[in-house]
Structures are given as structure tokens and as C-alpha cells.
Amino acid sequence: MAPMTAAGDQPVTTPGEEMYALVERLYPLCRSITGDGVRATLQIVGEYIPLQVHEVPTGTQVLDWTVPQEWNIRDAYIADTAGNRVVDFADSSLHVLGYSVPVSATMPLAELREHLHTLPEHPNWVPYRTSYYKPEWGFCLAQETLDAMPDGEYEVRIDSALADGHLTYAEHVVPGQVPDEVIVSCHVCHPSLANDNLAGIAVATFLARALARQTPYYTYRFIFAPGTIGAITWLARNKERVIGVSPARAEPRARGRVKHGLVLACAGDPGQLTYKQSRRGDAEIDRVMRHVLAASERPHHVTEFTPYGYDERQFCSPGFDLGVGSLTRTPYAGYPEYHTSADNLDFVSPEAMADTLAVCREAFAVLDRNRRYLNLSPYGEPQLGRRGLYDALGGRSDTKQAQMAMLWVLNLSDGEHSLLDVAERSGLPFDTVAAAAGALHGAGLIKA
Amino acid sequence: MAPMTAAGDQPVTTPGEEMYALVERLYPLCRSITGDGVRATLQIVGEYIPLQVHEVPTGTQVLDWTVPQEWNIRDAYIADTAGNRVVDFADSSLHVLGYSVPVSATMPLAELREHLHTLPEHPNWVPYRTSYYKPEWGFCLAQETLDAMPDGEYEVRIDSALADGHLTYAEHVVPGQVPDEVIVSCHVCHPSLANDNLAGIAVATFLARALARQTPYYTYRFIFAPGTIGAITWLARNKERVIGVSPARAEPRARGRVKHGLVLACAGDPGQLTYKQSRRGDAEIDRVMRHVLAASERPHHVTEFTPYGYDERQFCSPGFDLGVGSLTRTPYAGYPEYHTSADNLDFVSPEAMADTLAVCREAFAVLDRNRRYLNLSPYGEPQLGRRGLYDALGGRSDTKQAQMAMLWVLNLSDGEHSLLDVAERSGLPFDTVAAAAGALHGAGLIKA
Amino acid sequence: MAPMTAAGDQPVTTPGEEMYALVERLYPLCRSITGDGVRATLQIVGEYIPLQVHEVPTGTQVLDWTVPQEWNIRDAYIADTAGNRVVDFADSSLHVLGYSVPVSATMPLAELREHLHTLPEHPNWVPYRTSYYKPEWGFCLAQETLDAMPDGEYEVRIDSALADGHLTYAEHVVPGQVPDEVIVSCHVCHPSLANDNLAGIAVATFLARALARQTPYYTYRFIFAPGTIGAITWLARNKERVIGVSPARAEPRARGRVKHGLVLACAGDPGQLTYKQSRRGDAEIDRVMRHVLAASERPHHVTEFTPYGYDERQFCSPGFDLGVGSLTRTPYAGYPEYHTSADNLDFVSPEAMADTLAVCREAFAVLDRNRRYLNLSPYGEPQLGRRGLYDALGGRSDTKQAQMAMLWVLNLSDGEHSLLDVAERSGLPFDTVAAAAGALHGAGLIKA
Secondary structure, three states, X not given: OOOOOOOXXXXXXXXXXXXXXXXXXXXXXXXXXXXXXXXXXXXXXXXXXXXXXXEEEOOOEEOOEEOOOEEEEEEEEEEOOOOOEEEEOOOXXXXXXXXXXXXXXXXXXXXXXXXXXXXXXXXXOOEOOEOOOOOOOOEEOOHHHHHOOOOOEEEEEEEEEEEOOEEEEEEEEEOOOOOOEEEEEEEOOOOOOHHHHHHHHHHHHHHHHHHHOOOOOOEEEXXXXXXXXXXXXXXXXXXXXXXXXXXXXXXXXXXXXXXEEEEEOOOOOOOOEEEEOOOOOOOHHHHHHHHHHHHHOOOEEEEOOOOOOOOHHHHOOOOOOOOEEEEEOOOOOOOOOOOEOOOOOOOOOHHHHHHHHHHHHXXXXXXXXXXXXXXXXXXXXXXXXXHOXXXXXXXXXXXXXXXXXXXXXXXXXXXXXXXXXXXXXXXXXXXXHHHHHHHHHHOOOEEO | OOOOOOOOOOOOOOHHHHHHHHHHXXXXXXXXXXXXXXXXXXXXXXXXXXXXXXXXXXXXXXXXXXXXXXXXXXXXXXXXXXXXXXXXXXXXXXXXXEOOOOEEEEEEHHHHHHHXXXXXXXXXXXXXXXXXXXXXXXXXXXXXXXXXXOOOEEEEEEEEEEEOOEEEEEEEEEOOOOOOEEEEEEEOOOOOXXXXXXXXXXXXXXXXXXXXXXXXXXXXXXXXEOOOHHXXXXXXXXXHHHHOOOOOOOOOOOOOOEEEEEEEOOOOOOOOEEEEOOOOOOOHHHHHHHHHHHHHOOOEEEEOOOOOOOOHHHHOOOOOOOOEEEEEOOOOOOOOOOOEOOOOOOOOOHHHHHHHHHHHHHHHHHHHHOOEEEEOOOOOOOOOHHHOOOOOOEOOOOOOHHHHHHHHHHHHOEEEEEHHHHHHHHOOXXXXXXXXXXXXXXXXXXXX | OOOOOOOOOOOOOOHHHHHHHHHHHHOOOOOOOOOHHHHHHHXXXXXXXXXXXXEEEOOOEEOOEEOOOEEEEEEEEEEOOOOOEEEEOOOOHHHEOEOOOOEEEXXXXXXXXXXXXXXXXXXXXXXXOEOOXXXXXXXXXXHHHHXXXXXXXEEEEEEEEEEOXXXXXXXXXXXXXXXXXXXXXXXXXXXXXXXXXXXXXXXXXXXXXXXXXXXXXXXXXXXXXXXXXXXXXXXXXXXXXXXXXXXXXXXXXXXOOEEEEEEEOOOOOOOOEEEEOOOOOOOHHHHHHHHHHHHHOOOEEEEOOOOOXXXXXXXXXXXXXXXXXXEEOOOOOOOOOOOEXXXXXXXXXXXXXXXXXXXXXXXXXXXXXXXXXXXXXXOOOOOOHXXXXXXXXXXXXXXXXXXXXXXXXXXXXXXXXXXXXXXXXXXXXXXXXXXXHHHHHHOOOEEO
């Protein structure tokens, strides 16, 4: 659980290229929900941002689940009778069914076929398959590889180990002005898949670096954890942080420190950005993301919550019901390359990752300033002129946006409306509204 | 008040044909808001389902109204000087103004005309007219009949009787698992009109038979009563059942056993189904009917409540404000044949009645299972896999509908969302959602 | 503070022509936020309706503001070396920058230019400019006048006085049946501008006269006051009337006598009527104005509240948050003639002012009758027939609008719905609904 130290922090050229370089380094590793592939991944991310790594022992009860045995693999192949490796784990971590139990046998192709997974509709792609909770072994390979395999005997060998060990995840915290937290979560359990989710890991990493350069209002907690079981483990160990102490039965709404959150995945493909709303649909993060995406005039999609996809499933389970949405480019299972060997380094680009990162930064810039103020002079308009906040010359109709923003902030600062409400109702840019609030706060006309 | 016994319950061929046969038997009877026509009608319906018949004496105060005198009629005609019956009650019960006082006189056509009702725009149709609360006599006839009547003297005779007696209505109860009730009401006061409302009576009867074959969740109470005064009489005698004991002034919302209801009318014409929402507009029956009609992909209409039409007027008066909608095919006054002799046996069909019945059964199948559940494992997703409820092989994107339904039920089972909410939010069929809830309930993961 | 007496109340021909005649009389006066121009204006309005004139001393603290010194002006001009007046206040009150400090000097054109205001895009129009709160002097003139001025020395003279005095405003009250008030406010501080706001003053004046001819339900209070500082002064002196006694911090909603209000301005231009909603957006005045404008089938606009424009800014500040909207024809700054010499007597018409007046009267006729009733017979429909309120002959489908209105009023009179709610939900004209409520009230079936 020792924190890694930041290192190797030399910008290449652009943030997009830096993120791409990180994806390239992570790509060959064989990740799963436990094991050394996750550790190696976190080691590399730790060169960019300091990480607190957590190791949770096999058998630990986490909510309704139990931390499974740790899985590691050294080698795996299918060899023909001549000893030629027809399918070789060394070529791609996708070739082995995730969490395969060890096997060492010789068998005819007919028998072997029951353990082979292909994608007939994409004959030269290798699928990604796992069997975490049912003991099983298998290989994933291209249909055309299978088609080229003559009948006969094959040697199959999976040199894997399933044994008591640990589940590994990591956190990085950017301290803010208040202890209230925004969580940013991404999964780190997929093997050689570039978009799902190495691009997400890269964007999260560089987002953390960008936030650390300032002192944000919120405390931002980045979570790098295996999908499902990792999020569940984090939630089990952070229940009080998420929902506070002994919430009353009738009040499932989160009352802990975690106020908002975002799950990042599929952050590098060429598709449009897609924001999937939280279960609540009107959580502040939902409104912020909708606003920022619309204001940015990027083509994009906003979709309803569904209890499927990435770890928003866990954060938005009814007991937690967090204001956590999910940002992807093309969403979960929405592209043919999804969970195949075609989700490779060609499928993601520096430009797409840079775009995803930019939207995250814009969104957090809004979220971080989105406060409710109280007009301390709510009866009539205060006289802005004598405070130097208003044009002296009357009669002109081209009133400036900055003045309009001040009038709007004053008018809606009744403790019920946030600055985002002001921006949306007035049609003014959030930045202008936030600047007006700053000026009014400076003049003592509003208080937070 | 002795219950009639079921009899004559031999299916002809299809439910549609059986219902049509019932309509044919009821068609010739001269029904009104009181009298032997209603009793004869209930006698025949009682051959299909056991009925509890209620007789309420003339003069009984029922809410703001008083049960009127009972009206019965033996004969009525207009005869020319040669003794030929130009208009004869024996030909059609429509020929006499409903509730006509007796008359026996000879008068010139000019004087008689003031008592004649025709439909000039449909010269060969006979209109349906009544005068329940103002003593009056009259005949309804085709315009072309009137046009063919030469000036001169006519003998007019209405051999009717208005005397203290009873108002008659009946109930049939299908017992459920809980005492909470769903009421199904139809009016039985119209004479020889097939669609309005013999088709409604037939659908109600066969709906009761279908429900009786199972033990539904709710108790279903069928009410066969004359329009307006019958519904008011039933409400007066069932006020506690409807609104509970002494509702506080400020709380007019129904708190008795009656939770939902449907008024059935015009159930056999060739038009599209029309659901008229309750006064509340968002009552559970409204949501169920909208959902079922939309999901069935039948062309249909959903209309707003109006305080006119059938007995939903009474059930939805502000003191009761029940969640009672109305299902018709072409609605009240929406077809030219409405309240004329053209609303005859040719105007209704077995197919249309079967279709109305089918929608009622689908709707009650949803209503009956539409429960709110509580997720007993609300923090994160419960591990469905070890309970045999989840595919073991991960990574595939073609997640099955059944699994999605389980995730949706778990996610929304916070005590606030019903299964219909789950179906609507998820876009999954209600049946799939209900089956998922059953599986989860069986696994002890949710409770009702 | 002595009330003026009504006089000179001889109708010319039509209300539109009468209003236009009033505008013509007021046009030449040099109004500002204080001074004799306002007094002279109120003197003339006082010939039409009795006014209570209030004089508030310079230096009085009014909310966040202070009543400024009083400004008066006798003469002002720019003369060339030959003594010819190139720009002369006697020609138009617009020529002097409002609230100019006195000046008497000779200076070259280059230096004078800094004090000259023109509209280069409309070279023959004179702009309207003021400098109330920053000591300044200046002239407004046509660009073409400026272009024709040769370089050289000019004599400039503004014979104005800024001295302790008073701010002047007036009220006119039409007493109603209840002390609850509707305020109608218009600004009286603009010099020779016909649409903004002499037309508004004229419409308010004739609206008051029209209301006085009946005894309305509400008490109507008309406020003639200078913009911004006048409204703020009125609010400061009527805080209890507006928000009641010591409103709890958490309840900013107005709880005083003032229930509704309308700011009138720009009431005479050829554009369509525009209703700008109150800050609340769903205040009763908003619903009434939307309903009346839609029902009238006039082309019109309804716009959202903004904290800019006329004195709705003050009435809708968050501490007061009154249900006050603003009615104009072309709104604030929405026409090129706005705040220029082209907003003259040709720009307004008797017809436009008559149209604005008519809509105000229709709206107040609805507002004044828009009561919530309670159905005293809420269980089922009451028997309207025996009270002579319902057709005796049944069976006909052409039920009359008046009967439908009675059924709707009965159905929705649960203490929650107003007659406007009934009109909107039923689609019936408000007048029909109000008449039905009257009939039912007369029959003792509903109470207010």
C-alpha cells in the first residue's frame, strides 16, 4: 500500500501524444481482475501521478461479493503435432480466456473446439472472453486461424495459476478546498484493448495531472480498479465516504463526502462523445455535462441511465444512488471492434483522447464553480453604479453581457438557484456568469 | 337480492361469438333506468356469471338524488283511423320515449307532432330519447315514417306504468388474494342499442369469467347498473368501500378498498379502441392502459378526462376522485349511429368484442402484477452468477433481455418504482420484467 | 401630497383618440427622474383621474439607494460665433443629456465633441441619453447637425439646477371588494418619447377610468413613478404592503396585500403585443395574460422574464418576487426608434393604444373573477335537473356548452382549481365558465 512516486513526467509534445504514448506502453500487458498485469499497469500510471495502491486479500467479503483468487499466467499455446504454436499467448494477451484454469493436454481438434472462441462474422479478429466465476479454460482465436487448423491432435497448454492472493486497485487524490469529493473512476482489468479501456486510463491520468496544477474547490479522487469486483471492493471499503454514517432506511440518497462522479471509458475512438446520465438523471453532474457538451457545440449524444455498461452500474445501485455519470466516445458495445483484437492501437488517436480530456476539464471547471449564492440586497436592485459595477451613461440599449450577468446573478441568488441555473436561464456563458458572481461577491453583494 | 346461479354456460365457438350471442339475446328487451327490462337483462347475464341482484326502493335518498318511481311498459302505438299501427313499440323498444307517462287519446297529427322525435338527417333511423325526470310522453320514429303520415286524426296509446317500486342493479365479485378492489362497471339501462351498451355488458361478463379462472391479486367487482342513477346508487351504498371511514376534509383522495376501476361501454363497434383517462390522469389504471395499448401496437386513442360520457362522471366526481377510466371503441357520441336504431346487431361484431376483451385481459394482467419491490441487496449489484441468474461467460455484448430485466428490477426496486415504471424506463416488455421480479423474489433478493 | 381632482373629462370620440390626445399634451414636457417635468405630467394626468402625489425629499434612503438631488432645466443650447443656436433645448427636450450639470462656456468643436451624442447609423435622429448618477453635461443631436458644424469656437450653455428637492410620484386607487391589490405601474421619467412611455401612461390612465366604472373584486393601485429610482422608492415606502410583516428568511414569496401586477410601457407602437412573464413564470397574472392573449387570437408574443427592461426588474427582485409581468407592444429596445427622437407622435397610434387597453381590460376581467370554489356536493354529480340547470330531455348528444361548463366547474371545484384552470382544462371560454360558476353559486352548489 506504499504510494508510488511520480516520475518520468517529461511532456513529449501534446497532451494527446503523451496519452497515446501511455496507451502504447500499457497495451501489451495481460490485465485481468486480479494479478500482476494490474500491478504492472498501476506501476506505469504511477510514473505519471502518485498512486496509493491497495491490495485486498482473496476471500475478503465485499458487499454481496467475495474477492476471488488471484490469477496469473506465464504462457499458453496450442501447438500442432509438429510443435508449431498455432495460437500463442505471447502474440496477444487476448488469446487466452481470462481466468483460464491451467491445462496441459493433447486432444483432437473436435474435442478442443469446445474450448475455442472465434468471431465468424469477423474472421481475422480475435475475441475477448473471460470466465471469472466458473472454472473453465479456453482460447480465443481468429476464425481464419481455426479454419486453417487441420483435424488431428493438438497440444494445449495454459500455464496459469489461480491461488489465494490479492485484488489490486489504486487511488490518486487531488486535494481541494473542501473535503467534498468528486470521484473519477476507470477500469483497469481489460487486457490488450486500446479503447476499452487504456484510453480511459490515459485520460483519467492526464485529467488528474491537470487538476493538480490548481487547487480545485472539490477534492478529486481518481480510482483505477478492475471492473465490477474492483468498484464493488472500493465501495465496500468506502461506504461511509459514499453514504455517510447510518443513513435512515427511508433515505437512500448519498449523504457522504462523495458528491459527484464520472466513469471514464472508451475515451479514444473516432466516434462522437457520449454522456450517459446517472440513475437520477438530474444530478448536478448530469446537468453540468449536458450544459458543457451543448455549449461546446461538439456533436455528441446524451443517453439515459441503464443498469449495464461500466461501473456506473455499481455507483448508481439504489443503495448508493450517486450522482455519477459515464463519459465515453462510442459507448459500451456500440462499435464492431468492441471486445476484439481490432480494438487496437490503430483504433485510438491522440486527437480523440485530447478531445475527451478537454471536455472533462471544461466540465469540472463548471462543476467546481457551480455554487448557490444568496443576494444580500434582495429588495430591489442594489445600486451597482456607485460600486463601479454599472455603466454611468444611461439610455443605451447595448447593455453589456457582463452587466446582464450581474443582474441575473442578483435576481436568481435566492439560495435555490446555482450559477448553472443562472447560465441556463439567462442563456449567458457559464464563465461570464461565474465572473459576475465573483465581482458581486467581491463587492459584498452576495454570499456563498 | 338472491344471487342468481350460473347456467347455460356452453361455449359456442369463440369468445367473440359467445359474446355476440349474448348481445343477440339481450337486444329485444326494453331496458330503462328501472323496471322489468333491467331484471330480465340481469337474469340472462346471470346465466353466465353468478350475480348478486340489489333492489333499491323508490324514494331512497342516494347522495344528492332520489330513486325514482319504477317504469314499466306493456304496449305502445300510433294508429291511423283505419286501426293500422303506424308506429309500434312491438317493432322496437326505441319507439317510445323512455319513461313516457301513460297516454290514451286521439288527436290530429298537428298536435301529435309535439310528441314525436325524428332524425331528419338520417330519415330512416329511429332516435333514442328519454325523459326520466320530467313527466312527458312521446314517440320516436323515422323521419320517413312521419313524412308518410297523412294529416288527420291518430290514436295514440302508451300502456306504461310509473309507480313506486325499485331500482335494480347487480354485482359479481371475483375474489382475489387481497381485499383491495378493482371495479368494472357498465350501464344496463339502454333499450335496443347493440353497441351502447349490450357489447359492454357482454365484454364485462366474459371478462369476469376469464378472471374467475385464476385467483387474481386484486378482488374484481363487476357492477351492472343503470347509468347515472345506478352508479350514484351504488356509490351511495358503497361510500365506505370507496373512500374509507371519515376522510379528513382536506384529503378527498380515495382511501377505501376500491383502488382502480374501468367503465366499459361501446365495446363492439368497428372503430379503434379509445381509453379515456381518469380525472387524475396519472392514476395507475391510466398508466396501465396507456402502456398496454401502446405495447400492443393496436391503433388506438387515449383521451383526457371530461366530466361527461358514462359513469366515470360519478366515479371521478371530486369527492370520490377514483382512479377509474373508461374503455370504449368509438367513444360516446362519436359515431352517427349513436343513440339511434342504427346501433343495431349489424353495427357490432364478434371480432371487435373479442378485441376489446383481449385488451381488458392484458391490462388487468399488468395491473394485477404491478407491485413495488424493495431490493434487499441495494449496495452495488448482488452477485447474480452464484445464484444461477447470470451468464458465466463474460465479455459478450449480446446480453439477454432476461438478465437486463433483472438488473433493471434490482436497480429500481427502491420502494418508489413499480414494475410498470421498470418496464417503461427500461423499454422491456412488462412480462419480461414481471418474470425477472419473480426470479429475484424467488432468490430472496427483493421483497414486495 | 394633496390629491388632485378629476377634471377635463370630456370624451373626444373614441378611447384611442382620447389617449392619443393625452399623449400629445404630455409630449413636449421635459421629464426626468425628478423635477417639474414630472410634476407637470402628473398635473395633466390628474385631470383624468384623481391622483395622490407623493414628494420624497432628496437624501431619503430607499432600499439600497438614496433619493438624488432634484434636477430642473430652463434653457440649453449650442451657439456658433454668430450667436445662431445650432442645437436648442427649446426644439426638443432630448437635446440635453438628462441630469446635465450646468455649464456656460466657449470652447472649440474638438473639445465640445466629447460632450456630444449622436446616432451615426440614423443621421437625422437625436438620441436620448442621461447621466443620473455621474456628474456630467452633454448634448444629444443628429449626426447630420454635427456634420454641418464647422470647426471653430462654440458657446455652450446649460441653464440647469441640481439641488436638494424631491422625487415625485403619484398613485391612483380603484377600491375593490377586498383589500388585496393589483398594481399597475408605468414610468413617467422619459422626456419627449411618445411610445416609451407616454402611450403607457395614457393606457394606464384610461384603464383606471374603466375599472372605476365598476366595483372590481381586487383593489387596483396605479403607480406613476420615475423608472428604477421611482419604483424603488415606492417599494421602500410600501414594503409591508408588498411582503407583509417580517417575512421569515426562508419565505421570500410575497405575503402582503399586493397579489398581482402589471408594468405598462411601449403601449402605442404598431408592433404586436408582447407579454413578458414575471420572474415566477407561473404566477396567476402570467397564466391570465397567456390565456387572454391566446383566446383573443391576436398575434402576440409571450417572453420569459429577464432582470432587465422596465420596473418589473424591481418588483421581481428576489426579496419581493411579486407576480408582476410587463405588457408592451414591441418590447424594450426592440425597435430602431427606441430612445431616439423617432419615437415621436407619428410612431404611436390611437388604434394601437386602444388595442393595448382592450387586452388589459380583458385580462383584468379574467383575473378579477378567477376564484377557487368548493363543490358542496362533491360525491357524484348533484342533480342539476331538479334545480332547473339541466335539459330534461335525455339521449341527445348536442349537450350545450353551458351545461358542460357546469359539469366542469363541479368536477374541478375541489379547492385546488381556479376557474382559469377549469377554462384551460375544459377548453371552454372563461366567460362561459364564470357564468356557470355564477349559476352554481346561485343554486348553493359551490362556495367561494
